[in-house]
Amino acid sequence: MARERSSQKPGTASIRHGPPTIQENLEARFERETTALFRTRLLTASMFGAMLMPLFGVIDVLGANSWWPDTSPPLAAFLILRFAMTLWFVALWVFLRNAESFPVGAMDWLIFAPPGLILGYMTAATGGAESSYVAGTILLVSARTILVPGEARTHLPVVGFLVLSYPLTLVLFGDHQAGFGGWMRDVDQVGHMIANLFPLMTIAGVGLVGSDMIHAMHQRLISARSLGRYKIKRELGRGAMGVVYLAWHRDLDRPCVIKLINPDKDSSGALRRRFEREARETSLLRSPHTVQVFDFGITNKGQLFYVMEHLDGVSLQDMLDDDGSQPFDIVCRWMATTCESLAEAHARMLIHRDIKPANLFLARTADDREMLKVLDFGIARKLDDEGVGAPVVSSPSDGPGPGLPEDARLTAVGTIMGTPLYVAPEVLTGAPASDRADQYSVAATGFHLLTGRPVFTATTMEELLFKTIEVEPEAPSKVHPEARLPAGLDSVLLRALRKKPEERFPSMEAFRQALEPFAAAPGATSSVMER
Incomplete structure (x- = not known):
């Protein structure tokens, strides 16, 4: 029965140039993996939104007669909005999970912008700046930064919109009986709005920094487990010359074997200088009894590697x-x-x-x-x-x-x-x-x-x-x-x-x-x- 041993050094075959190609492949891999993760997290957010909206509707009913004794909220309108948002999230989840070519940026806005505006309206309708519904906006901002990690500069527009939706909806839907100028001179209203904006902005800032750090760690993980178009699966063996890994060729969708050669073992640097020329010569060998070498290069860390067919x-x-x-x-x-x-x-x-x-x-x-x-x-x-x-x-x-x-x-x-x-x-x-x-x-x-x-x-x-x-x-x-x-x-x-x-x-x-x-x-x- 065929076996695979740690001493195995199965091989590969065709030439690819060194550092520039590897860097381009790795950056493309970062982009693909980040986009895939972004899409998955956005779908998760829409699924959670569909499940949580009915629960928040129950909270609306329970709090209608106790949280606002002086001003009762438009409960019927709130429940209709909750139901509409539930259907919205379900429809998005069904549509987006099968629409792989749909831009993730548009997905982001479709999933988070509508609930941001609706929560702002609910805040304005239940006491304005003094309303406890601002907690919903804080929760939404927190969920957005935690669920969808990525570079801060990429996610700043959506998160910034969610933060600004709070004062924006207060201005648009607030109770301005004394006129807008009178509302702006109301020390209590403006004070509560500023007091609520501070934690909102703090949470958004901390969340964006945390999201950026998670994204960086994800990139390092991809880099550690990847070599350009090759995904490292596991170690097969190691020796004085380097380490042999079982890998997966993403483009060809097939297994291969990568040998990383440690240049530190060659203090004179002769191994590095000879490597490319000899790798090219070796890749030209066509005997069926010679393991086929089909790629080689130098990693960003300066390690020489070549790729062989898997046996x-x-x-x-x-x-x-x-x-x-x-x-x-x-x-x-x-x-x-x-x-x-x-x-x-x-x-x-x-x-x-x-x-x-x-x-x-x-x-x-x-x-x-x-x-x-x-x-x-x-x-x-x-x-x-x-x-x-x-x-x-x-x-x-x-x-x-x-x-x-x-x-x-x-x-x-x-x-x-x-x-x-x-x-x-x-x-x-x-x-x-x-x-x-x-x-x-x-x-x-x-x-x-x-x-x-x-x-x-x-x-x-x-x-x-x-x-x-x-x-x-x-x-x-x-x-x-x-x-x-x-x-x-x-x-x-x-x-x-x-x-x-x-x-x-x-x-x-x-x-x-x-x-x-x-x-x-x-x-x-x-x-x-x-x-």
């Missing part, structure tokens, strides 16, 4: 961990397939530099076939680049030393590029990686898959490096006699594992041809994929 299946490291050694014919088919993928890369002068079981993936295709894919060309480099770095072992004659500073499966950035269990001896001593270094790594990986143990075992990193550089490997058939390996397979693997690069096969294609007589037929399925 369903297991890595060969998973199979080693679960089942140990594998049948020789299946292993030879995997190795030959890996050689085919790398031969194309080498023709483009690209060296993988990190072939290992974890980077060879058995994917399940749409027609339920098994296909091996070579993953993680993330540290691939062109042959004409400068040397990799300082030698890891200054003198092989020093012999093994104590201590095990790091797990031997990890890639050491800034020293060697690759995994020490599978790295060629010349790379460990500081020579640039070549196509024959990849050949060594394929053979070392095949040795591990055939025998269930690496070419060399050691208790410390120093001992492992010393053996890789100085000690000749044993024949696989002697390490694992129970496998009954065919005659001739030992010599093929041992030739690819020679200490001197020039003594190995002249090319990856020559290595593949040497493996073919021992390999299972193309399309043969491993037992683990049949589970």
